[in-house]
Amino acid sequence: MSQKHKISVITLGCSKNTVDSERLMSQFELNKFSLTDDPNKADSVVINTCGFIDAAKEESVNTILSAIELKKQGKFKRVVVTGCLSERYMNDLKKEIPEIDSIFGTEAYEEILKDFGGDLKYELLGERHLTTPKHFAYLKISEGCDNPCSFCAIPLMRGIHKSKPIDELLGEVKSLAKKGVRELNIIGQDTTDYGRDIYDKRNIAELLNLISQVDGIKWIRLMYAYPSHFPENLITEIASNPKICKYIDIPLQHISDTVLKSMRRGISSRRTKELLFSLRERIPNLVLRTTFIVGYPNETEKEFEELCQFVKDIKFDRLGVFNYSIEENTPSYLLGDPIPHEVKEERNATLMEIQKEISLEKNRSLIGRKLKVIIDSYEEKHYKGRSERDAPEVDGEILVHSTDVKLKIGQFYNVEIYDSNEYDLFGKICQ
Numbered sequence: 001m002s003q004k005h006k007i008s009v010i011t012l013g014c015s016k017n018t019v020d021s022e023r024l025m026s027q028f029e030l031n032k033f034s035l036t037d038d039p040n041k042a043d044s045v046v047i048n049t050c051g052f053i054d055a056a057k058e059e060s061v062n063t064i065l066s067a068i069e070l071k072k073q074g075k076f077k078r079v080v081v082t083g084c085l086s087e088r089y090m091n092d093l094k095k096e097i098p099e100i101d102s103i104f105g106t107e108a109y110e111e112i113l114k115d116f117g118g119d120l121k122y123e124l125l126g127e128r129h130l131t132t133p134k135h136f137a138y139l140k141i142s143e144g145c146d147n148p149c150s151f152c153a154i155p156l157m158r159g160i161h162k163s164k165p166i167d168e169l170l171g172e173v174k175s176l177a178k179k180g181v182r183e184l185n186i187i188g189q190d191t192t193d194y195g196r197d198i199y200d201k202r203n204i205a206e207l208l209n210l211i212s213q214v215d216g217i218k219w220i221r222l223m224y225a226y227p228s229h230f231p232e233n234l235i236t237e238i239a240s241n242p243k244i245c246k247y248i249d250i251p252l253q254h255i256s257d258t259v260l261k262s263m264r265r266g267i268s269s270r271r272t273k274e275l276l277f278s279l280r281e282r283i284p285n286l287v288l289r290t291t292f293i294v295g296y297p298n299e300t301e302k303e304f305e306e307l308c309q310f311v312k313d314i315k316f317d318r319l320g321v322f323n324y325s326i327e328e329n330t331p332s333y334l335l336g337d338p339i340p341h342e343v344k345e346e347r348n349a350t351l352m353e354i355q356k357e358i359s360l361e362k363n364r365s366l367i368g369r370k371l372k373v374i375i376d377s378y379e380e381k382h383y384k385g386r387s388e389r390d391a392p393e394v395d396g397e398i399l400v401h402s403t404d405v406k407l408k409i410g411q412f413y414n415v416e417i418y419d420s421n422e423y424d425l426f427g428k429i430c431q
Helices: 015-030 054-072 084-096 109-115 154-158 166-178 204-212 232-240 257-263 269-282 301-314 331-335 341-364
Strands: 006-011 044-049 078-083 136-140 183-187 219-222 244-249 287-294 318-323 370-379 382-386 398-401 412-420 425-429
Touching (some): 015 136, 015 183, 044 084, 054 078, 204 232, 287 301, 301 341, 341 412, 370 398
Parallel strands (some): 044 078, 219 244, 287 318, 398 425
Antiparallel strands (some): 370 382, 370 412, 412 425
16 A cells, blocks of 8 residues: 555544544554545545444444445545444444445454554554644543443443553653643543552542643543542542643433433432532532433433423533433333434423523623633634633633734633623633
């Protein structure tokens, strides 16, 4: 394969897939293969798929079919598929879409490189070709999951929980910092379970502390924190460490005891509320992000109303809602999918409308406040940035007006908020 061979990597799904693609792309570069963001300029396309829920699976399949069609038109020579969808449905994909040239599961770096005539550079596996703006990156600290959630197919695709050793992670962080990364968003299937498999304890707090000591890293944000075993010392670390954003993404999925028990979440409604109260009491100005599932098989109108009241009472800063997706080979599959799609859509819209009002109220309360903002981009006469309250790609933005001063992408500025809508803030540079 010639050095001029061009490969385009298309990444679907979550930020964990983004990290996998970035590692693969770095290995392509180490093997002297060229990369392009434009599939139309590529000789081969690698599609890193998602297989989490129905909508994600549909998007993955449609992307594969579109690539196959472009291949038939002579746009490029090969279509290679990897990731969660192919890990879970490899035989089905081979049978239903035989035009796929090669198909692999998750994290199949060595096999993919061999397929392209290259070889895996083991000692440089932590290196990444960043696809995010160079000032922020995702740090995947573990793979897989040991939680028994009844609705979730992640263990089928990603396997059991496997923590990455601290020394390897610190090496990766130092490498990212040298590239100009200032903000790290900590990700994994369950970040609060970090270390239990290799250190016999959940030492996510120690890891965050060590990361905060790396020169160049200014913000550290914790995502995907599982509620049923939230470490006590993690609360203390977040509260006391100035580099750790006062922000926690903690997917709760529901609040009804009946639903939580069927979901096998390992936590009750009472304990959930106690945890949230403790987090807010001990971490001043904490921003809480969560996600819920509506339309779970045993969610009656009563359980849904309980969820709505819970959202009204807690007033989460950030909230996402997913419709229940029945997944074969998961425990909840036996419950069927009795709630009609239309009802799921109605419940989703109702919950998001409640959150919309909460978000507007919280944003209005920030008018007149001064926030530390990192600038992500410049678009349509405004700079777009975020405060520590905002995770990239999933939360709102701060639109910064600056006519006198040209701002630098990736730099921090003090911004005074002068207006807001439901999800975004508007600010100006403080003189």
